[in-house]
Amino acid sequence: MAYYVGVDLGATNIRAVVADEDGTVIASRSDGTPRGPTGIAVTEAILRVVRETCSEAGIRPNQAVAAGVASIGPLDLAEGAVENPANLPDTIDRIPLTGPLSVLLDTERVYLHNDTNAGVIGERFHSERNPDDMVYVTISSGVGAGVCVDGNVLSGWDGNAGEVGHMTLDPQGLLTCGCGHDGHWEAYCSGNNIPRYAEFLYEEDDVETSLPIEDPDFSAADVFNHAEDDEFARYVVDQVGHWNAMGIANIVHAYAPLTIYVGGAVALNNPDLTLDPIRERMDEMVMVNVPQIELTTLGDEVVVQGALASAMTGGTGDRSRL
Numbered sequence: 519m520a521y522y523v524g525v526d527l528g529a530t531n532i533r534a535v536v537a538d539e540d541g542t543v544i545a546s547r548s549d550g551t552p553r554g555p556t557g558i559a560v561t562e563a564i565l566r567v568v569r570e571t572c573s574e575a576g577i578r579p580n581q582a583v584a585a586g587v588a589s590i591g592p593l594d595l596a597e598g599a600v601e602n603p604a605n606l607p608d609t610i611d612r613i614p615l616t617g618p619l620s621v622l623l624d625t626e627r628v629y630l631h632n633d634t635n636a637g638v639i640g641e642r643f644h645s646e647r648n649p650d651d652m653v654y655v656t657i658s659s660g661v662g663a664g665v666c667v668d669g670n671v672l673s674g675w676d677g678n679a680g681e682v683g684h685m686t687l688d689p690q691g692l693l694t695c696g697c698g699h700d701g702h703w704e705a706y707c708s709g710n711n712i713p714r715y716a717e718f719l720y721e722e723d724d725v726e727t728s729l730p731i732e733d734p735d736f737s738a739a740d741v742f743n744h745a746e747d748d749e750f751a752r753y754v755v756d757q758v759g760h761w762n763a764m765g766i767a768n769i770v771h772a773y774a775p776l777t778i779y780v781g782g783a784v785a786l787n788n789p790d791l792t793l794d795p796i797r798e799r800m801d802e803m804v805m806v807n808v809p810q811i812e813l814t815t816l817g818d819e820v821v822v823q824g825a826l827a828s829a830m831t832g833g834t835g836d837r838s839r840l
């Protein structure tokens with residue numbers, strides 16, 4: 519019997535799953551991502567979670583034939599490591615991943631992806647038609663995409679393709695992105711930035727609103743929750759939808775996907791308010807074929823399921839490679 523391992527390294531949690539040869543998950547464990555002292559502590563925590571997951575599955579780690587790892591970035595693909603992760607403390611400079619996992623699992627078949635590429639691999643693997651051309655977009659604390667074109671999951675030379683959240687959408691650059699540049703998609707539409715954008719629009723217009731704009735805990739959830747009953751909240755949601763549609767239209771023009779799956783906490787918590795404004799604008803914004811735009815079918819599991827699907831299909835999500 520062949521077994522496969524999927525690992526999701528997030529800024530907050532480490533998650534591992536073990537599946538049998540059909541892809542059925544037979545064990546799953548998670549633990550908090552260590553905040554230091556160095557990257558090696560994170561590597562050791564991952565190895566521990568994988569060992570515990572194998573033990574729960576009743577297998578030895580060397581019975582796993584392949585593993586997929588989905589990780590926060592930025593990645594150094596050649597070295598199989600994370601390099602100076604943006605969302606962990608500065609003392610964590612480098613997190614070795616594929617080398618130590620290869621040793622633990624006694625296999626060379628360890629595939630590393632950023633989390634959005636794992637997302638598109640998972641969606642591809644689990645879609646009925648297993649399409650060659652599709653995109654996974656996450657709208658969460660950041661915005662990013664995993665892209666599969668002509669059956670190839672695009673990674674770029676260093677593994678950092680698909681950073682679409684840092685495409686410049688607003689030529690006026692009214693808002694500054696977390697990366698330091700102005701006018702990026704993510705600066706308007708990520709979960710962290712939607713309340714900042716609402717504050718900006720509020721200061722511009724000084725309208726009546728029941729939104730708790732001044733509250734230090736004012737969040738994207740407040741904006742979406744008031745969209746039904748507050749005109750200003752509805753306006754913010756519509757403007758966010760405008761930028762999302764523009765970003766998605768750019769993706770459509772660049773890659774010609776058949777389907778775009780959207781995931782991430784903002785989309786998962788507010789599927790209609792996120793997807794409808796995008797769908798409504800596609801015909802006017804896109805001059806080529808308009809793809810289907812759907813909520814991810816895998817929910818919160820999309821990244822770890824993508825890591826697992828990568829292990830099973832040689833890093834591709836292509837079911838014909840099973």
Ligand SMILES: [Zn+2]
Nearest residue numbers: 684695697702
């Ligand atoms: Zn940016």
